[in-house]
Amino acid sequence: MSVIAQSRGGARQYWPLLVAAIVALGLGLFAFQSMAQGPNELVVTTSTGKHRISIEWARTMAEREHGLMGRTSMADDHGMLFDFGVEQPVMFWMKDTPLSLDMVFITDDGTVYRIEKRTTPYSETVIPGGAPVRYVLELVGGASDKIGLVPGDRFKIPRE
Numbered sequence: 001m002s003v004i005a006q007s008r009g010g011a012r013q014y015w016p017l018l019v020a021a022i023v024a025l026g027l028g029l030f031a032f033q034s035m036a037q038g039p040n041e042l043v044v045t046t047s048t049g050k051h052r053i054s055i056e057w058a059r060t061m062a063e064r065e066h067g068l069m070g071r072t073s074m075a076d077d078h079g080m081l082f083d084f085g086v087e088q089p090v091m092f093w094m095k096d097t098p099l100s101l102d103m104v105f106i107t108d109d110g111t112v113y114r115i116e117k118r119t120t121p122y123s124e125t126v127i128p129g130g131a132p133v134r135y136v137l138e139l140v141g142g143a144s145d146k147i148g149l150v151p152g153d154r155f156k157i158p159r160e
Helices: 011-035 063-066
Strands: 042-047 049-058 079-087 101-106 112-116 133-140
Touching: 049 063, 049 133
Parallel strands: 049 079
Antiparallel strands: 042 049, 079 133, 101 112, 101 133
16 A cells, blocks of 8 residues: 555645656756766867867758858857768858858768868858768867867767
């Protein structure tokens, strides 16, 4: 026999406590997860050490089409991660983008395939990935050199 079945008010009087316990557990798990790598953060280890990069996701077609167009500034430790869902050939350009960017082409397992450094703002020149990739990380131009990022380095990318 359970304590809830013996109570005079029935199970209803325990619902507020149960809900509070579930919320507290959820907040505790959220706090624990935020101490680790968050869903809007990438981690990469290069020859210069471990680096964390805060990211904006571009998952939908509309988000990927807009990208960083119109953006005039961005921190070196921030970027936009384009997720194509599966590895595929990709191509980018800089039309309507005033920032010079480093484009990091990344395979499904997080490995850097290639880096296009310091792209030309507003250029309509097509920038190919060079091989099928799942992700493209756009950083402010020069950021990849500052952290020593090279092809073969591997990002830890949060998965949903």
